[in-house]
Structure formats: structure tokens, C-alpha cells
Amino acid sequence: MNKGIIFDIKRYAIHDGPGIRTTVFLKGCPLCCLWCHNPEGQEIHKEILLRRDRCPAECFICLDICPQKALRKPNGEIQVDNSRCDCCGKCVEACVYEALKIAGCEVTVEEVLEEIEKDRIFFEESGGGVTFSGGEPLMQPDFLDGLLKECKKRKIHTVVDTSGCASFKTIERIAKNVDLFLYDIKIINDRKHKHYTGVSNKDILENLKNLVDIGKRVVIRIPLIAGINDDINNIEKMARFLKSLRKIKQINLLPYHKGGCAKYKRLQREDPSADLKQSPDEQIKSIMSILMNYGFFVKIGG
Ligand code: SF4
Ligand code: SF4
Structure with a gap:
């Protein structure tokens, strides 16, 4: 039986892809971003809160x-x-x-689909569907593949929200049943990326290029954290890289929020994000206009 570990199912989500969606959060993530707002999704095993x-x-x-x-x-x-x-x-x-x-709770593909099916009417009315998020959903490739196949069999629109941190073989395997990828790009400088997320961005950027090359629809998500990745130098370099891929049209900016802080307390872990701040409105506006000048459609949130 194809089983996996999830830590939440959020219904009536409107920021995780088109229309009204049901978002399923899979446990486990290879990154440890300083600004993580779902720290209970980092470890692949269950934890007590x-x-x-x-x-x-x-x-x-x-x-x-x-x-x-x-x-x-x-x-x-x-x-x-x-x-x-x-x-x-x-x-x-x-x-x-x-x-x-x-x-964290262990569930089968069938059990998750049973939950998803409850919202079918909202998907049909709004052009929505299901989004698989995390953690990093690609950490459980067999389970994710099973979920996506079953959704496609039932004609449910699918989105995968990913950091892109996996082998491209894994991404390619699941991609055939994904209608849209929400793909996070955080910092273009590899040394800084390693410092703030724990991993190199080399494979992440290469995977994005390959994903676009095989014709998949991708919307970029950029979390914005004051003093960490909201400097014009980083934004310009990201914009140039994304433009070079030719087929990226939309970028969603996600200003940092303090949603993860209470969760660190519940996990009884030290909160590495305690000193982080949201970028000032003026800075967010400048970032938007830089990205728009490169020809991207830019949205806050989503
Ligand atoms: S802390 Fe609670 S969940 Fe953990 S072993 Fe003890 S009784 Fe079980
Ligand atoms: S001590 Fe606190 S956590 Fe333990 S059973 Fe009582 S109320 Fe619950």
C-alpha cells in the first residue's frame, strides 16, 4: 500500500495556485531556511508539539x-x-x-484522495484543484507520484509547490502528472544560499532550467526577507537568470511573516527566525518594478 507522512491538509486555500484549492502538506525537507514558516514540516518523521x-x-x-x-x-x-x-x-x-x-500522520493515497474529493465541487466552480506542498513534497517521491497519478485519473488539477531540491530524475518522474509547478527561488549567490538554507542552489537552478525545457508550466515564488535577499543586486541577478530561461512569465513575491515563530515554540526548538523582518513596503515596490521592467507579471502572495 502506497503510504506517506503528511502534517496538514488545508481546505479552501486561495494562495496555492489557481482557484479554490485543497493543499496537502507532506513532511520532510532537505533545506533548513532561516525563515521557514512550517518548521513542523522539516523532519520527515512524526514529532510531538x-x-x-x-x-x-x-x-x-x-x-x-x-x-x-x-x-x-x-x-x-x-x-x-x-x-x-x-x-x-x-x-x-x-x-x-x-x-x-x-x-505528522501516516496516510495512504486513497485516504488523502478521500479528503480531496470532499472539495471537488469547489474545484469545479472555481477552476481550482489540489496543491502538494510541505516541507518538500519531492522528499516522498513514491507517495507524491501515487497521489498525482490518482488525481489525474480523477481529472483533478494538480500543483506542486517545491524548492526544486531533488534529483531531476525524480522531478521528471512526477512532472507528467503536474499541471503547474510553484517553484521557489531564494538567493542567486550560491555561498549565501548555502548559508541561509543549508544547501547549494546549483541543482535547484539547473532543475528549473530543465523543467522549463521539457515544457512544464512554472510560476516562480520568491520569499522576501529584509536584509537577506531583498537587495537590488540579488533581485537583478535573479531576474536576469529567470529571463534567460525564456518561458517564465509570472513571479509571486512572498513577503516574510512571523507565522513560524509560534511553531518553533511548540516544537521546543530554538527559533532561528526570531530577528528576521519583513521588507519595507517601499523596497517591495522597487522589487516589483524591477521585475516588471524585465517583462514578468508580478504578484504579491500566491
Ligand atoms: S511523549 Fe507522548 S507520544 Fe511521546 S512516547 Fe511519551 S506518551 Fe508517547
Ligand atoms: S501536564 Fe499539561 S500537557 Fe500534561 S496532561 Fe496535564 S495539561 Fe496536558
Whole structure:
């Protein structure tokens, strides 16, 4: 049975491709971008999330119930030792305050399609469909391939939201059942790219070129983070590279937001994005006009 791990399904999404969409978030990502807003999607395995704001730190039922002794209360507050936790879910079931949750659940292709089918009427009315996002959906190629094939069999429009960080063989394999790629480009300088994302951009840029060459429809997404990639030098170089591919028409700019910060707390991980800021409006306007001067259709969000 073709199974994978997802960490969310978002219904009625309007920023993940055309029309009204159902977005399925697959777990696992080879990058660790400083500005990641879905840190619970980075690890491919399940993880426990703790909402301290919901836990009054009084009952400690979870402590006694945990077979792995993965929960502690060093300062009177619950702490999870993820290296011991095997995500059995016993503490989640026991906590009446719903302070504990597991990020990630194992599902079959059929189970995901069952959820997707509930929104078919919205897809048909709005020209929407399903978007596979993450994490990085290409981290689970067999599962993603199975999902895409099944969507195509049912005539559902498909979008894959990707960092492009995979072998081109993998991308080519799934591409035949993808109607549109939302492809992230972050920083053109490879040294800086490695510094802020943990990986080189060489294969990512090469994969984009190859994807365009095999005739796939691609919309570029650029996350904008103040002082990291919103400088004119980076934008100009990205624009020149994208123009050289000839077939890219649309770029969506995604100004940084603080959506990931609360999630780092729930994962009990240090937040590497704590000092990051959104680019000023004036800077975003300048970036838009540079990209438009290169002939791209530019949108904020999406
Ligand atoms: S069971 Fe829930 S409310 Fe009680 S201590 Fe554990 S996390 Fe907090
Ligand atoms: S999920 Fe299971 S192993 Fe993990 S902390 Fe809860 S009870 Fe312990």
C-alpha cells in the first residue's frame, strides 16, 4: 500500500495556485531556511508539539502515562525529550487540555484522495484543484507520484509547490502528472544560499532550467526577507537568470511573516527566525518594478 507522512491538509486555500484549492502538506525537507514558516514540516518523521499556553502545569497525567519516560517537568513545566518519544500518542489522548499534539500522520493515497474529493465541487466552480506542498513534497517521491497519478485519473488539477531540491530524475518522474509547478527561488549567490538554507542552489537552478525545457508550466515564488535577499543586486541577478530561461512569465513575491515563530515554540526548538523582518513596503515596490521592467507579471502572495 502506497503510504506517506503528511502534517496538514488545508481546505479552501486561495494562495496555492489557481482557484479554490485543497493543499496537502507532506513532511520532510532537505533545506533548513532561516525563515521557514512550517518548521513542523522539516523532519520527515512524526514529532510531538506542546502548547504551553494550554497546559496549566498542574495535572501531569502525561508524565505518568508516557511509556518512554520522554516527558519531564524540570522547572515545574512540561518538557518533551524528542529523542526518547516514539510518538505513540498516549499523552495526546490523555491530555484533557489538548496541550499535546502529534505533527505528522501516516496516510495512504486513497485516504488523502478521500479528503480531496470532499472539495471537488469547489474545484469545479472555481477552476481550482489540489496543491502538494510541505516541507518538500519531492522528499516522498513514491507517495507524491501515487497521489498525482490518482488525481489525474480523477481529472483533478494538480500543483506542486517545491524548492526544486531533488534529483531531476525524480522531478521528471512526477512532472507528467503536474499541471503547474510553484517553484521557489531564494538567493542567486550560491555561498549565501548555502548559508541561509543549508544547501547549494546549483541543482535547484539547473532543475528549473530543465523543467522549463521539457515544457512544464512554472510560476516562480520568491520569499522576501529584509536584509537577506531583498537587495537590488540579488533581485537583478535573479531576474536576469529567470529571463534567460525564456518561458517564465509570472513571479509571486512572498513577503516574510512571523507565522513560524509560534511553531518553533511548540516544537521546543530554538527559533532561528526570531530577528528576521519583513521588507519595507517601499523596497517591495522597487522589487516589483524591477521585475516588471524585465517583462514578468508580478504578484504579491500566491
Ligand atoms: S496532561 Fe496536558 S495539561 Fe496535564 S501536564 Fe500534561 S500537557 Fe499539561
Ligand atoms: S507520544 Fe508517547 S512516547 Fe511521546 S511523549 Fe507522548 S506518551 Fe511519551
